[in-house]
Each structure stands twice: as C-alpha cells, then as structure tokens.
Amino acid sequence: MPGQTSASAVVDLSGKPGGESPPARRRVHGVALGPDGAGLGAVRHFGPFSVDTAKFELHRNGRRVPLEPLTFDLLLLLMENRDRTVSRDEIFRTLWGGRAVSETALSSQVKALRQALGDSGSAQHTIRTVHGRGFRFLQEVTGGGASTPAAPAAPHPEPGLMRPVIAVLPFENRSTDNSGGFFADGITEDILNCLSKHRWMNVVARNPAFAFRKSGEGVDAIARQLGATHVVTGSVRKSADRMRISAEAIEVRSMRAIWADRFDLDMTRLFDFQDELCGLIASRLAVEVGGFEQRRAQRTPRENRGAWELYHLGMSEFYRFTAPSNRRARDFLRMAIRTDPEFAEPYTRLAYAITLGMVYFEDPASQARLDDALTLALQGLERDDRDPQGYFALGRVRLARREYDLAIDALEHALDLNPYLAVSHCGLGDSLAYEGRIAESIQHFERAIELSPHDPFRWAFHSYMSLALLFGEDFKAAVRVARRAVQVPNAHYSAQANLLAALGHLGDKRQISQVRESLARVRPDFSLALARSRLFYLRRSGQLDLYLEGLKRAGVR
Structure with missing residues (x-):
C-alpha cells in the first residue's frame, strides 16, 4: 500500500523483495561484505552506542537496540560519511538501489533511526537535517579497525546547522467559498519569501511544506519530518468586503506559541497591501525568533x-x-x-x-x-x-x-536586500537627519516603528527620531517622541538627554526639572562636554550647537 514501503524489513540494498539472509547483503553504504559480514570486521562507538558491523547490531550501553535492516543500513551510510552531508539522492540510490520510492519512505527511516538513538527532529543531536540537501551524522565515532578512520569531531556544533529552521505551512482558507484559497496560498508563499531575506534563519522551501496541506498530521509531526524548529500557521477568512488574516508562530520543542497576530484588510485594496502585510509578518516574526534564540542560548x-x-x-x-x-x-x-x-x-x-x-x-x-x-x-x-x-x-x-x-x-x-528590516530604516533615517534631510529621515523612523513595534532597538527608533525632529526645530514633536523612547525598559540614557535638550528649547521648567533629576540618577556626570564628546560624528556644527544650546537652557553645564 502507498506509504508502507518505508517500514519494510524485507527490502535489501538491491531493492528486491526477500529476507535478510547474509548472502543477499553484499554491500552496505558502498563497502563490499563477505557472507558473514567480513570486510568491516570491527565495532564502532559513538556516545553510549556501539555498532557491530559484522553482526549488523546496534547496542546501547551493552544492550541490543532492535533495528530493521534498512534502518541499520541508513545508520552505517551516515556514519561512514560523517565528514559531509549525505544527499537524499545518494541515500535513495544506496538504500533502494535507485527504485522509485516516496519521500515518506526516507522520512520514516530517518524517524525510526532517530528514535533508536534517542534523537528527534527537534533535538537533532545525532542526525541533522540539512534542508534542501540531505542528512549529516554529528557524533564522533571511534574504533573501526579496517574501517575508514574517524574524522576528528568539531568541539562545538556547526553554527550553520544550529540556525532556527522556519516552516511556513499553507494557510487555511476559512471563507465560505473557494476564492480565498488562491489568496491563502499567495500569502503563504509571500511570507516564506520575506522570511528568507533574514539571512540568519533557514526557511523550508515551498514544496516540502505544501506537501503537508492535507496530511492530517499534527504540527509537531510535520515539523519533525521537515526538520523545523518553528512552524508558522495561519488562516484567511473573507466576509463581505473585508479579509481577515491570522498568523501564529509555534516553537516546536515546547509547542508554545511565541507570536500571534491578525490583520484586517479592505478587499478592494487587497493586492495593494499583500506584499506589505507579508513583510510586516516576517519582520515581527523574525524579532520574536531572534529573542527566542537568545533565551535558548542563555539556557x-x-x-x-x-x-x-x-x-x-x-x-x-x-x-x-x-x-x-x-x-x-x-x-x-x-x-x-x-x-x-x-x-x-x-x-x-x-x-x-x-x-x-x-x-x-x-x-x-x-x-x-x-x-x-x-x-x-x-x-x-x-x-x-x-x-x-x-x-x-x-x-x-x-x-x-x-x-x-x-x-x-x-x-x-x-x-x-531586505526592505522590511526595521533597524536599517532607523539607521538610514539617522544618517539622513545629519545630512539635513529631515522629512525623509522621519519617514524612515516611522517605517521602522511600524515594522517592528516590539524591537529590542525600539527605544533607538524613537530616540533618533526625536533628535531629527530637534534638528528640524520641531521641539514639541521632539519631546513627544523622546518621551516614548525613555519609557522603553532598555533605553540608553541618551534618550533622556535628547528629551532634556528638546525641553530646554521649549522652556518648560517643571518638566525640565523632572527629566534632569531622572537623567542625574542614571548618569550623574552628564555634562555638555560629555554630550559633545559622544556626538563626535555629527557633520554639521549647527546641529551640534542647537543640541548643546537646548541642554544649556535646561541647566546642564
């Protein structure tokens, strides 16, 4: 029956049906064997496991771990080539002799091997999925006699392989008709494309993710087969002239939602805002995944x-x-x-x-x-x-x-490279402000805030924007924006200095006194000389003079 080929214990390396009699097993991962398995003739070790290549047995702490023949052959193939990624095509050629079998067959063998080794699709401490390519054996292997000597193990996991892997599953059409289905697929693909612009994460390609559209499997099972650390799911619901898009990101190991949001769009302008919507989703999701990676590293x-x-x-x-x-x-x-x-x-x-x-x-x-x-x-x-x-x-x-x-x-x-990267909008806005291009500068700051309202840099989005407004001599707006900056918990004291400079130009003595006291608590030695030294990069002397004058009027010396 379809889908059962993968678990078959009666398929040898030639791809022909039959039992596991030794004469039928002449080659394992490209190494010729005699009738009794002679040729490798040694026991290999990794972690608590030993692999007897003559008896075709896997042991953990001396106790045998049952493995189907095909699963054992997969283990040997990966072990023997642990210095590289073994491609899916190579696995199909070696284990199935080039016979046409489904991707599910390979996925089932990988899953069975991981279970035997106490590994999983989320942990991947022994078998790593390299997306778009194949699989890599990660453990150091010792022993082996006549076998190929074990390659020295890296002291740490490879960073490229430790990157988060995001799978965007097809969004569900919850509209009363089928017209929303095409839009749901378009949204899914655009989110995937926007996420791929964030180079520090890996994104599962469209076809593998879309293959699970009607599988009926749970998110955790799908994630394991895709090797994903995070899964994005969502839905589209059309009602009258409105379209609601909901999205959620799940961290697979804990099965916890780390981010969720919904967006309502006017159907008449749907396609005008589709790219914008997907960019927003990708930008905000990237921030949440980045924060999750930082917390994981700390643990x-x-x-x-x-x-x-x-x-x-x-x-x-x-x-x-x-x-x-x-x-x-x-x-x-x-x-x-x-x-x-x-x-x-x-x-x-x-x-x-x-x-x-x-x-x-x-x-x-x-x-x-x-x-x-x-x-x-x-x-x-x-x-x-x-x-x-x-x-x-x-x-x-x-x-x-x-x-x-x-x-x-x-x-x-x-x-x-990535028009939805909030910090780049902030950086460009800041650079334009020093060139005196204040209106353009403000547009980029506003864009940064819109793209990533919970960004760890968001205090700077507001703080640099307040500085640009001050340079444009819109002191009331500068005060308003600087107040938003100082309320962010990780805000640097320079945000309070910007607020104080703007208030100095307004001459509000009560607010000046409050902010000056607050600044003195976090930076008691703040002075005009310190402010001047930290603004060494300003191009226009008039901007520096305007800033320092505001601080002087606020009582800073």
Whole structure:
C-alpha cells in the first residue's frame, strides 16, 4: 500500500523483495561484505552506542537496540560519511538501489533511526537535517579497525546547522467559498519569501511544506519530518468586503506559541497591501525568533555552547545597552569568531558593538577603534555579502567614521536586500537627519516603528527620531517622541538627554526639572562636554550647537 514501503524489513540494498539472509547483503553504504559480514570486521562507538558491523547490531550501553535492516543500513551510510552531508539522492540510490520510492519512505527511516538513538527532529543531536540537501551524522565515532578512520569531531556544533529552521505551512482558507484559497496560498508563499531575506534563519522551501496541506498530521509531526524548529500557521477568512488574516508562530520543542497576530484588510485594496502585510509578518516574526534564540542560548550549558550560542549570548548582552553589557557582548562575539572563523554575523555585530562603545559608553573615540570596526564589518561581509544586517552594521560604522555618503550607500543596500528590516530604516533615517534631510529621515523612523513595534532597538527608533525632529526645530514633536523612547525598559540614557535638550528649547521648567533629576540618577556626570564628546560624528556644527544650546537652557553645564 502507498506509504508502507518505508517500514519494510524485507527490502535489501538491491531493492528486491526477500529476507535478510547474509548472502543477499553484499554491500552496505558502498563497502563490499563477505557472507558473514567480513570486510568491516570491527565495532564502532559513538556516545553510549556501539555498532557491530559484522553482526549488523546496534547496542546501547551493552544492550541490543532492535533495528530493521534498512534502518541499520541508513545508520552505517551516515556514519561512514560523517565528514559531509549525505544527499537524499545518494541515500535513495544506496538504500533502494535507485527504485522509485516516496519521500515518506526516507522520512520514516530517518524517524525510526532517530528514535533508536534517542534523537528527534527537534533535538537533532545525532542526525541533522540539512534542508534542501540531505542528512549529516554529528557524533564522533571511534574504533573501526579496517574501517575508514574517524574524522576528528568539531568541539562545538556547526553554527550553520544550529540556525532556527522556519516552516511556513499553507494557510487555511476559512471563507465560505473557494476564492480565498488562491489568496491563502499567495500569502503563504509571500511570507516564506520575506522570511528568507533574514539571512540568519533557514526557511523550508515551498514544496516540502505544501506537501503537508492535507496530511492530517499534527504540527509537531510535520515539523519533525521537515526538520523545523518553528512552524508558522495561519488562516484567511473573507466576509463581505473585508479579509481577515491570522498568523501564529509555534516553537516546536515546547509547542508554545511565541507570536500571534491578525490583520484586517479592505478587499478592494487587497493586492495593494499583500506584499506589505507579508513583510510586516516576517519582520515581527523574525524579532520574536531572534529573542527566542537568545533565551535558548542563555539556557544552554556552558560545555554545549557553540558559535551560534555564543553569538546569541553576545546579542542578548548587546541589547541591554549598558557599558558592562557592551563589553560582555564583545567578549562573546569574539569567542564566536574564534570558535568558527567562517561564521559571518559575529564579525559585523562586533563591529557595531565597538562603534556603540564609542558613541554611547566609555570608550574614547579613536581612529584605531574606528579602523578595527571597519575591518571587522568588511570581514563579515566577505563571508556573507548578502546579509542585510551586515550592511546595516557597515553603514553605522561608516557614519561614525564621518563617511556620510558611504554610510547612506550601505544602508540603502541593506534595504535593497531586505526592505522590511526595521533597524536599517532607523539607521538610514539617522544618517539622513545629519545630512539635513529631515522629512525623509522621519519617514524612515516611522517605517521602522511600524515594522517592528516590539524591537529590542525600539527605544533607538524613537530616540533618533526625536533628535531629527530637534534638528528640524520641531521641539514639541521632539519631546513627544523622546518621551516614548525613555519609557522603553532598555533605553540608553541618551534618550533622556535628547528629551532634556528638546525641553530646554521649549522652556518648560517643571518638566525640565523632572527629566534632569531622572537623567542625574542614571548618569550623574552628564555634562555638555560629555554630550559633545559622544556626538563626535555629527557633520554639521549647527546641529551640534542647537543640541548643546537646548541642554544649556535646561541647566546642564
């Protein structure tokens, strides 16, 4: 019957039906065997397991683990090629002799092997799914006698393989007619495409995800077969002239919803807003998944931390926006680089952290630090020249170096790569403000806030916008926006300084007194000299004078 081929214990490597008599099993993962299995003639070990390649037996702590012949052959194939990813095509050729079998057959064998090894589609500590390619055996293997010597195990998991894997399942059409079905599929595909622009996560391709449209299996089972760490589901409901789109993201291991939202659209303008809607969903989901990865890294035991975990530990410290946390962030990011020198993201984020150390914290601005930051940013982009976050970081480094045109170029390119990346809109808005292009600047800040209202950088979205409004001499608006910035829990004290400068121009003594006292509690030594030193990158002397004048009127000396 369809779908039962995968579990068959009576299919040997030639693809012919029959029993498991030794003469029928001449080859295992490309190695010729004698009638008694001679040829490998050794026991291999990994973790608590041993594999007897002569007897075709798997043991755990000395006790036999039952395995069907095909499942055992899959184990040997992956073990023997553990230095690389074994493609699906190669597995089909080797295990089924090129016979036409379904993807479900392979999925069932992988699932059975993982269960025998105490692994799972979400844990993947022994067998890793490499999406779009195949599978990789992760454990160190010792012993083997005549077998191929075991390759040295990496001290940490490979960062590329530790990235979150997002599967977007077909959205459900809950309309009373079938017309919503085409739109539901379009929404699903567009969300998938927008998510793929976030280079730090992997996204399951359309066809594998859509294959489960009518499977009837639960989200956890589908996720295991797709190797997904997170699953996005949703629905479309049409009523009269309105369309409601609901979406939810589930973290597979805990089966907990980490994000959910719904959107109501006017049917007459549906297609005008479809791209916009999918970009919003992808942008907000990416922020939630990033936060989840940071929390997961914090829970990971120290001995199990690889470059991916070290990177996210660095980012969790980075977003605290204090001088000590900035130093810890740099330490973690350097550790990530040492662990995996080809991992691109830590380079560019370290470059930005060094830059913020000069702008916000205790590091004096120096050419040497600015050169280090630029070198790191370029090294990261050499490793991944399509990372929009990398170009965002480069743009911020260029600005600190007073290379204004290059800063704008880098940030515009970041938005070419991902027009829904909120921090790039914020960075471009900030750079445009220093060029005196205030109206354009405000549009980008508003876009950043719209795209990611819960972003860990959101205090900066508001704070930089207040500074742009101050430069445009709209002091009331600058006060209003700066107040939003200071209410964000991780806001840097510069947000209060911006608020105080705007209030100084308005001359509101009562509010000035309150804000000045609040600023003194978090930064008792705040002064005009400190403010001037931290705004070393400003291009226009008139903007700096306007800012300092506001602080003077507010009583700062």
